[in-house]
Amino acid sequence: MRRFDRAAEYLARTAARSTSRRGFIGRLGAFVTATGAATLLPVSRVRAEKAAVPIQVHEEGDPNSCDYWRYCAVDGFLCSCCGGSASSCPPGTEPSPITWLGTCRNPADGRNYVISYNDCCGKAACGRCNCSRDEGATPVYQPSTANDLDWCLGTQVGVAYHCSLSVVTGLAD
Amino acid sequence: MRRFDRAAEYLARTAARSTSRRGFIGRLGAFVTATGAATLLPVSRVRAEKAAVPIQVHEEGDPNSCDYWRYCAVDGFLCSCCGGSASSCPPGTEPSPITWLGTCRNPADGRNYVISYNDCCGKAACGRCNCSRDEGATPVYQPSTANDLDWCLGTQVGVAYHCSLSVVTGLAD
């Protein structure tokens, strides 16, 4: 029944760099060790900004459209249509600290990027721009790559799901 | 500030015939005396039936259609489409004991009937067959004839509105 994988090793290294989230990571231990992993986003460091952060200069496409490249594996309401952006939660919501990852190809530079699909939480469903693409999504028993789950579970505000982000976290290869 | 009308007198007579609802009627006193009236339906006497009671033999029309004659002053979801009928609440709901009245002309006999628009209550909105006709409806400050109000307020199950009945109570003239 030993389902340990390299994610746990990576977690140990990463966690050491983040003192503020140790308590939370500690609680996650069993989950991470046993099942693989999920993206951890230290919510205590999330910045409030006067405006939604737009897409980067070297990107192309319409972030309000389900066709936008970062959304290759999203399933939910696009925060871009809900008062946020691909990386900004709408006002009055809280980003989920953990989530799952996808990899999408940016047509503007031909590179593959790891995208973190954090949910924005604590408010009734936004209801705008429902987008389901599912590329690379796995069943819920493989949660680290499952988009059928409500990832608001780690938030202070509770599990009510509002919309989904698609955040560039780095190159996939 | 005396806004007493004949309804109070009528109420006194009627209440005397209904022992089971006296407590409730007592609470209504101020309202009835002051503002006019509303239909009181003794919920303690409401029967459960194995099937929705259909329209009467001498009626015509489709009770699932907003055009049906009894619906001349309804505003809400038709209980006929929600598992009930024009006079039967859907399973799992409670009819409102008080409500407001309209008068509709039955095309099959050319007579005008007083229709009681009781709400069925205690369950989230049915959502089927929304029908708004408003003939004779008054502003909310004249509640005895107002269809903008949620009439579930007198029920045991609370004010959650599910659908609206249209019950024949007698000839209008």
Place this chain on the structure above:
Amino acid sequence: MRSLRNGMLAAGLGAAFVMTSSVCAAPRKAPAAPKVPELAAEDVTVVELKDRMPAHWLVVNDVVFTHLLDGRAYIVDADKGTYLGMVPGGHSHAGVQFSPDGANLLMPGTFFARGSRGERTDVITWFALKDLMPGPEVVIPPKRMQALPLLSSIPLTDDGRFMLIFNFTPEQSMTVVDAQAKKLVGEFETPGCALAHMTGARSFMMQCADGSLQSATLDESGVITLGATTDPLFDRDDPATDKPVRVGNSRWLFITFAGAVTEVDNASGTPVAGARWRLTGPGEQGWRPGGLQPYAFHAPSGLLYVLMHEGGPGTHKHPGTEIWVFDVARQQRIARLPIETPATAIEISKDADPLLYTALFGSGTVVVRKPADASVLRKIEGLGNDISVLQAPPVAAPAAGAAK
């Protein structure tokens, strides 16, 4: 997924547990080869709005009739035509009130312990415009009128000190909340009369079932005392709607289903009926006001915008097909503007260079118009299910007070 898995395995992450914090958010140096720079790793941010609500933002209320538990208000920027955010309501959502400085939204809400059943709790919740997070909350008696939205069922005093909540159980009463101390003042009986139309910082009028008006005052602690009552001013055959229009500090227009207008002034503490006129002229008897929010008054110009349709008795909720514009002081119509889409709600911004707004229940769309000719400037779409009323925020100098 293939690419994700391969990529991540190549990076030695397995199913990776990646930090996206500022710790590792620094943009990577671009590698030598590619011409286009690599995308930077991003931080997650949360959007903040402004400290005060600009004149051309708009609150759009969605009663969500098919899912009445989940009413909400959307905030949009009418200049840009953009959606800014949402404030959750509750069962039978009525609308919000703006604090006079435009910095806070006061949201009445009704909730049940088990969704649509179980213990009922009514609250007033403060949402700061800046972050739209639920802030302080005052629990009030669970008696708030559940009805199609009427803003006069949840008014705030002009100075923002007290919020009044009309109750209907069917006993009629008014709950008062001290919006400064953020606590319940109490509940006061108002037998036979409904709603509260503010006529000063501490006075208001109510509409009564027999067609009369009831004056009332609040003292400095928020206690309501009922005052003078008028004779019945309106016929039962053609009642004044429950949507009168404030045209001055103490002056309101009461307008009947058929379009008869009566101006009433409560300056003295006794409502006094003044001018009586009609929205329709000779040959226009077939036209009526209608909708869920048929009237919008623009205080700086003194103009009243009315949604009008052709129809007889019983059509008071029918959408308007034209906007009729009246000069209230002169009691004259100055324009008759057909609109390309019927509308059940109309509102106008409170600044000197206003935008006119219309919406049709069920459309999910707000149309932003030029007041002069109702021409369409832009549309804001995808605003939920059932837009009931539109609410333009106050501007620096309160419009209602200035108009007197």
Place this chain on the structure above:
Amino acid sequence: MRSLRNGMLAAGLGAAFVMTSSVCAAPRKAPAAPKVPELAAEDVTVVELKDRMPAHWLVVNDVVFTHLLDGRAYIVDADKGTYLGMVPGGHSHAGVQFSPDGANLLMPGTFFARGSRGERTDVITWFALKDLMPGPEVVIPPKRMQALPLLSSIPLTDDGRFMLIFNFTPEQSMTVVDAQAKKLVGEFETPGCALAHMTGARSFMMQCADGSLQSATLDESGVITLGATTDPLFDRDDPATDKPVRVGNSRWLFITFAGAVTEVDNASGTPVAGARWRLTGPGEQGWRPGGLQPYAFHAPSGLLYVLMHEGGPGTHKHPGTEIWVFDVARQQRIARLPIETPATAIEISKDADPLLYTALFGSGTVVVRKPADASVLRKIEGLGNDISVLQAPPVAAPAAGAAK
């Protein structure tokens, strides 16, 4: 209104306070003149359903994605094509479970004290089919997995004694409720494994992240003990879906995204992989199963109905355009039935003369079909927003047990 007012005044009632009870419900005598008899005054009644759920009734689950707080299940009569009633769910509605006798629906629900915020409460509520009223309720740890609906996240033991609720916080655990005593048994850790696929009155299998299966048992008090685990049975490149199909008392088909089938038997308490086959034959590699409920197994005939579509990896939620029918014992396809409307959910009634059901997420419509050729018998429309899964009730002789 004119007629109402006039009529009522004539009758001396003013704005009348009329009893509609049996006290005054006796039909009036028809007056002399008119030929058509006068309508009788009516009593108000409340509809009761049956004591047990007939085989051709169907529970239709609506997750209401745009108003997730207000999930619900509709009950329809598929023989008559009629809507019978609704059972309220809650946030992220998963589905119901039928008591084995078909007399009760067990409904897991998640609620927040303030609609979409505030304290979370998870409960199991019993609704008797007869009156659809909320009956007993058991409060469970507020940890129920919130996800697209999966019936194996809320299974009931075959004898109806215990209900299991899968939790994801993201720690994984299983809550057990004693459905007989109607009280919480406890919460049991199931690290790394999810869902519960029943393989007997007191045993089940879980699916684990590495592609293995975990056996577990319940004792007579409902305490869960984890048992044997298999080696990983499925590739990460082509995982088995979280929607396996029960084809016998202890036997399940696990089917991958690409359509590879593995039968697993947990009769011994150690899951044993048996036959392996594929849904697709030579030249059919472009076809895949897909949807939210892609499989329906009919125990009396041993036939498996699968929603199939043309598409590659990442299309596992795409709607099916054909129904493929397999004889599970022979591991052979016996029919390929194009359907006129794509579908994301498929179900079949559990009786010997079954009806086949399909629904498309977002359509609000259930299509009732002949199993032999998928031809349309009737459609039931207006079933809310987002139909997720369909649930046919148990029949007198439990189908799953009989098939073994």
